[in-house]
Amino acid sequence: MTASQAAATGAVPAASRLGPLTLAALGVVYGDIGTSPLYTVKECFGAATGLKPVPEDVLGILSLITWALVGVVTLKYVVLLMRADNRGEGGILALMALVSSSESIATRRRRLYIVLGIAGAALFYGDCILTPAVSVLSAIEGLKVTTSTFDHYIEPITVGVIVALFAIQRFGTGGVGAFFGPITALWFLCLLVLGLVEITHNPGVLQALNPVHGVDFFLRHGLIGFLALGAVVLAITGAEALYADMGHFGPRPIRLAWLALVLPSLMANYYGQGALILRDPAALENPFYLLVPSWGLYPMVALATMATVIASQAVISGAYSMAQQAALLGLTPRLRILHTSESAFGQIYVPAVNWLLMAGVVALVLEFKTSSALASAYGIAVTGTMLITTALAGALARAVWKWSWPQTIAVIGTFAIVDATLFSANLEKVPTGGWIPLALGAVVFITMWTWLRGREVVVRKEQDDALPLDLFLNRIEPGKLHRAPGTAVFMTSLQNEVPRSLLHNLKHNNVLHERVLLASVRVLDQPHVPDDERLVLHNVGKGLQRVVVQYGFMQTPDVPRDLAQLQERGLPWDAMRTSYFVGQSRFVPAAQTVLPRWQEKLFLLLSRSSSNAADFFQLPNNQVIELGGRIEV
CATH class of the missing domain: 1.20.1740.10 (Amino acid/polyamine transporter I)
Incomplete structure (x- = not known):
């Protein structure tokens, strides 16, 4: 049991560990x-x-x-x-x-x-x-x-x-x-x-x-x-x-x-x-x-x-x-x-x-x-x-x-x-x-507040423009759409809508994988999420699964590692035959912005400095497909 786990459960460190932990605390805390x-x-x-x-x-x-x-x-x-x-x-x-x-x-x-x-x-x-x-x-x-x-x-x-x-x-x-x-x-x-x-x-x-x-x-x-x-x-x-x-x-x-x-x-x-x-x-x-x-x-x-x-x-x-x-x-x-x-x-x-x-x-x-x-x-x-x-x-x-x-x-x-x-x-x-x-x-x-406000605007915009998941499923007819072998993971922040990257892939490639995961990363208001609570899985039908990968705010996301738990849930999982689709949206000024103009410009500047989503979620570089789009803020 780690110190943080002991604290979370109210456990008291054993006498054999109390001394070393106290000595270590001297160096870090004081x-x-x-x-x-x-x-x-x-x-x-x-x-x-x-x-x-x-x-x-x-x-x-x-x-x-x-x-x-x-x-x-x-x-x-x-x-x-x-x-x-x-x-x-x-x-x-x-x-x-x-x-x-x-x-x-x-x-x-x-x-x-x-x-x-x-x-x-x-x-x-x-x-x-x-x-x-x-x-x-x-x-x-x-x-x-x-x-x-x-x-x-x-x-x-x-x-x-x-x-x-x-x-x-x-x-x-x-x-x-x-x-x-x-x-x-x-x-x-x-x-x-x-x-x-x-x-x-x-x-x-x-x-x-x-x-x-x-x-x-x-x-x-x-x-x-x-x-x-x-x-x-x-x-x-x-x-x-x-x-x-x-x-x-x-x-x-x-x-x-x-x-x-x-x-x-x-x-x-x-x-x-x-x-x-x-x-x-x-x-x-x-x-x-x-x-x-x-x-x-x-x-x-x-x-x-x-x-x-x-x-x-x-x-x-x-x-x-x-x-x-x-x-x-x-x-x-x-x-x-x-x-x-x-x-x-x-x-x-x-x-x-x-x-x-x-x-x-x-x-x-x-x-x-x-x-x-x-x-x-x-x-x-x-x-x-x-x-x-x-x-x-x-x-x-x-x-x-x-x-x-x-x-x-x-x-x-x-x-x-x-x-x-x-x-x-x-x-x-x-x-x-x-x-x-x-x-x-x-x-x-100002930087944090602007980013928080801007992200809220982006999420609302994505939800307003997105296709509802149930409507999308109704349009999938067996035999009329080529289903490629393997697994496709579409990273998305949406819960009940279809991610843009999936729609772009269908539009340009006219193909849907045999197994499709709509994966969202959710950071909870707690420092750590146990491994057995990491994945929340929902079967939405027609080969599509919605999975929420949960982390605490003190943890580092590693999506491929944690999605491997799906095999324990009875779902086929082959890491080498899995492709990750990531939406790389480009934010552009809107004619009528919700944010003040100065804040809009700052948000656009910050968005350009954001690190790559694939790197942040530790996705394998040779299995990532990035599909872009424009979102007005």
């Missing part, structure tokens, strides 16, 4: 949030806030970081949201699919939830270009702590690491993935030890565990205290990964890793940095690396670089998975997806996403030059996604969990207030670079 100590405390006292390292403000900032980790990460994500699994899977699109599939939800409200899911996915991509840039750059900057020799080499080294990271993606991450967990575990242990050593010099810093210090900070600073939350939120970036990666490991290993190692290590390191600043205010230059003894600086830079590369790898892999999910759910054109492992599930590579991300990350490093400058743009996309996740969780609580209004308002409303406050505090970053993830998110949102 890379982003685990590297936050590199820059969070420094930015809380940076130029944006103007705060001085006086004792009351140090304790106030540490108290805010503490309760952000406890309230947002522990209570919201670890305790609450891990209950909101879509058959074991988590993440914004899984949550959207779970909420929108509820039968009790009205059509208009379902549409709203889809829009929210698209917005969350769009903001996720805005965050994807910032995480590798700020993480890797902040790690490499450790070379400047004791000498100025490397000052002019920070950017080139950072760009080199980032380019190498994206360049190796096509080879897959299976080989290095086994090292992610142990390296990240070593990283957290170093955070823990470094922090505890410094705390012993000033144990009074532990007073910050009292939330009164955070409240007092706000009362004393007012607007500045509010704006400081924009830096505090850096401590919880990556919290979405706990939820998004739940299907890979199950909730128990993720919770165990967080409570047993990650949270204690982060808290100890933040408090250690605070103690160091109280002892030596000049340490604000780089409090993380100044915790490290001089003899261990370069090894720590190397370890931090590996940790940030691992954090970036998790984000990149997440971007691939999000792209695959979006394409399967019909939110984007089909993308070219390559599988980098014959045995490991989910090991995919999406070239278009990879190179676009790399270009964006490198451009950010070259433009902003320092992690402090990048931090001024970081956080707005993360908090936006958190707020949307909370809104969808509220809808789930009402529609699926059947919570009462008072219960929903008390729990979800509290989290919504916190998320909205954090998001608002980050809005001041818009002029200094926060517009970049928002702009990228807006582009992704």
Whole structure:
């Protein structure tokens, strides 16, 4: 049983597997949030806030970081949201699919939830270009702590690491993935030890565990205290990964890793940095690396670089998975997806996403030059996604969990207030670079929404122009139509109509195969569909069968492989004597379009970039026949 299957069935991982799964979760789930100590405390006292390292403000900032980790990460994500699994899977699109599939939800409200899911996915991509840039750059900057020799080499080294990271993606991450967990575990242990050593010099810093210090900070600073939350939120970036990666490991290993190692290590390191600043205010230059003894600086830079590369790898892999999910759910054109492992599930590579991300990350490093400058743009996309996740969780609580209004308002409303406050505090970053993830998110949102709207128009057009299946069957008269030997599979999105490719074949070739399959691929609002539920078969008569091949939004379609199950259903199946007919429709502008003209032009442009349907469904190249047509949109 896989981790996702265990989560879907509510099974608890066996003790023998709990340890390895927990170690693996460290490397994949906690890379982003685990590297936050590199820059969070420094930015809380940076130029944006103007705060001085006086004792009351140090304790106030540490108290805010503490309760952000406890309230947002522990209570919201670890305790609450891990209950909101879509058959074991988590993440914004899984949550959207779970909420929108509820039968009790009205059509208009379902549409709203889809829009929210698209917005969350769009903001996720805005965050994807910032995480590798700020993480890797902040790690490499450790070379400047004791000498100025490397000052002019920070950017080139950072760009080199980032380019190498994206360049190796096509080879897959299976080989290095086994090292992610142990390296990240070593990283957290170093955070823990470094922090505890410094705390012993000033144990009074532990007073910050009292939330009164955070409240007092706000009362004393007012607007500045509010704006400081924009830096505090850096401590919880990556919290979405706990939820998004739940299907890979199950909730128990993720919770165990967080409570047993990650949270204690982060808290100890933040408090250690605070103690160091109280002892030596000049340490604000780089409090993380100044915790490290001089003899261990370069090894720590190397370890931090590996940790940030691992954090970036998790984000990149997440971007691939999000792209695959979006394409399967019909939110984007089909993308070219390559599988980098014959045995490991989910090991995919999406070239278009990879190179676009790399270009964006490198451009950010070259433009902003320092992690402090990048931090001024970081956080707005993360908090936006958190707020949307909370809104969808509220809808789930009402529609699926059947919570009462008072219960929903008390729990979800509290989290919504916190998320909205954090998001608002980050809005001041818009002029200094926060517009970049928002702009990228807006582009992704417009693209997804346009494709969704355009596909709806195309489907309606195809249905309006299509010949009903029962009428077509009535026209087939035995003896008057040549029936060629073998099987023909006509790929179609229609359910009760005849696909255009079949009509074109009849018109031009005047032939119908002995066995005809009208095959549709349906992606359900669940992550996985078991093999025994893959095919839904209907005999429509006269040698025609209608088959629906069902997939979850986390699965990769392989139509020939799954159609081979027909032999178990008693139908003749010879893979070598099967032809696949695919309609390659060309979309052209209509005289009276349903879409706004700008959206129509964008949809036509997107349709030209869509990957070939035969490749997407993994049809054998030498057995595919493509028949074209024109559809006005």
